[in-house]
Amino acid sequence: MGVIDLNKYKDNIELDREKFVSCDPYPCVILDDFLDEEAVAGVDKEILELSNKKTSAAEKVFHPFIHINAKVWGTVRKQGFTKKMENIVSSLQTPSFLEYLENLTGVRNLIADKELKTGGYVIHKEGGCVNLHVDHRAHPYEKTWSRKVLLLLYFNENYQDEYNGHLELWDPKAKEQKLKVAPHFNRCVIQTIEDGYVHGLPEVMNFPEGDCRKALVLWYYVDEGKEVPLEVTKYYSRPQDSLFKKFFIHAENFLLYFHYVYKRLFNMDDTAYIRFLGLFKK
Numbered sequence: 001m002g003v004i005d006l007n008k009y010k011d012n013i014e015l016d017r018e019k020f021v022s023c024d025p026y027p028c029v030i031l032d033d034f035l036d037e038e039a040v041a042g043v044d045k046e047i048l049e050l051s052n053k054k055t056s057a058a059e060k061v062f063h064p065f066i067h068i069n070a071k072v073w074g075t076v077r078k079q080g081f082t083k084k085m086e087n088i089v090s091s092l093q094t095p096s097f098l099e100y101l102e103n104l105t106g107v108r109n110l111i112a113d114k115e116l117k118t119g120g121y122v123i124h125k126e127g128g129c130v131n132l133h134v135d136h137r138a139h140p141y142e143k144t145w146s147r148k149v150l151l152l153l154y155f156n157e158n159y160q161d162e163y164n165g166h167l168e169l170w171d172p173k174a175k176e177q178k179l180k181v182a183p184h185f186n187r188c189v190i191q192t193i194e195d196g197y198v199h200g201l202p203e204v205m206n207f208p209e210g211d212c213r214k215a216l217v218l219w220y221y222v223d224e225g226k227e228v229p230l231e232v233t234k235y236y237s238r239p240q241d242s243l244f245k246k247f248f249i250h251a252e253n254f255l256l257y258f259h260y261v262y263k264r265l266f267n268m269d270d271t272a273y274i275r276f277l278g279l280f281k282k
Contacts, residue, residue: 026199073122126207
């Protein structure tokens with residue numbers, strides 16, 4: 001058997017489509033035991049080993065993206081992937097899988113970001129978080145592409161709720177939590193990306209020493225045929241956040257705009273911006 005049994009999902013497409021459309025507050029579906037057991041066996045350990053591997057800066061697989069609104073480590077392109085990690089990504093970018101996503105979400109002409117210029121494997125160590133936000137819609141380099149679908153796949157064996165790391169979906173004004181999803185091993189979350197879709201990982205994580213939250217983030221795009229206006233990820237505070245925290249959460253929204261401008265103008269990666277914001281990390 002391959003990495004994913006698409007026939008199983010094609011057989012259930014009507015039921016999953018109904019769940020997707022009716023999800024509150026945004027179109028979303030949760031699929032457990034998503035990939036073949038053999039395909040994902042040991043991937044959590046591979047990711048953990050790569051994250052802890054002592055290498056030079058140039059050979060690192062997971063790079064820190066730590067700033068005011070997030071504390072996360074992620075891959076850059078497909079650098080350093082194991083064979084299993086590469087096979088998983090490739091299987092979720094095939095024409096047949098894109099067809100499945102289109103039938104599930106109703107979004108047509110989806111494009112996979114084959115080079116992973118956005119997305120990839122991400123980990124959150126102790127203290128990790130991503131504040132509530134609405135994702136930007138424009139691809140930073142492909143100027144006519146707009147984000148339409150987000151796929152999250154988790155690799156957390158023996159996960160416990162007290163570790164935190166739940167995906168939270170909130171109402172469009174970030175006033176009320178609507179859905180909370182635990183990142184259990186081989187669980188997949190698929191949702192569309194539209195204006196006002198507020199989500200995040202706002203609770204600081206508490207994974208055991210030597211472990212971390214492990215996930216794959218894949219974006220799917222549509223070519224609009226014209227340049228997509230430049231947008232930035234917009235972060236939101238929660239009602240229970242302190243005034244001090246709320247101030248810095250919203251202050252970074254202004255800094256992000258300039259970051260996206262130089263990325264698009266000069267085709268640069270996130271390194272310089274992350275180093276700058278590291279001066280203000282929580």
